[in-house]
Amino acid sequence: MIFKFVAVLVALIVLPISTSIQVFAEEEGRVHITFSKAGHGNGSAYLFYQGQKYGLGVSGTKTGRIWASTIDLIGTASNLRSVADILGTYNANAADPKAALVRRATTVRLENAKGVVIEIRAVNLGRWSTLDLSGMTLKNVGWQPPSE
Numbered sequence: 323m324i325f326k327f328v329a330v331l332v333a334l335i336v337l338p339i340s341t342s343i344q345v346f347a348e349e350e351g352r353v354h355i356t357f358s359k360a361g362h363g364n365g366s367a368y369l370f371y372q373g374q375k376y377g378l379g380v381s382g383t384k385t386g387r388i389w390a391s392t393i394d395l396i397g398t399a400s401n402l403r404s405v406a407d408i409l410g411t412y413n414a415n416a417a418d419p420k421a422a423l424v425r426r427a428t429t430v431r432l433e434n435a436k437g438v439v440i441e442i443r444a445v446n447l448g449r450w451s452t453l454d455l456s457g458m459t460l461k462n463v464g465w466q467p468p469s470e
Contacts, residue, residue: 349402353440355380355395357453367460369399369408376405377463384454393453395424397442410434411459422456430455 351371412432414421
């Protein structure tokens with residue numbers, strides 16, 4: 323009898339704590355960015371977040387020698403509290419100027435002023451090609467950010 327009472331009491335204490343942790347947890351989304359050779363550092367992107375697809379414009383990147391007609395990057399965006407948090411300018415660790423260079427088989431970690439972290443890699447970048455994502459800016463294309 324006492325064991326059942328203690329088990330129920332523990333469940334009543336733990337349930338609200340775990341629920342509140344889930345409510346305040348920051349979420350992760352998927353990111354897909356495409357650059358075309360003709361774009362010279364401009365591209366388009368999509369954020370897949372909470373079951374929705376959001377269009378993004380991409381600017382501010384620097385392309386090295388690019389042999390492919392398009393370059394696709396895929397990855398995750400973490401620390402999202404709302405979809406509007408994805409917007410802004412992204413930079414890598416200031417201590418390492420090469421940290422924002424995407425090369426074949428590497429993952430780059432970038433962060434914006436809102437604390438959103440994008441970890442991204444190229445899926446079709448050639449052996450000698452590079453893409454500098456430092457200063458990359460993501461802009462809203464065609465959707466209304468939620469009012470807060």
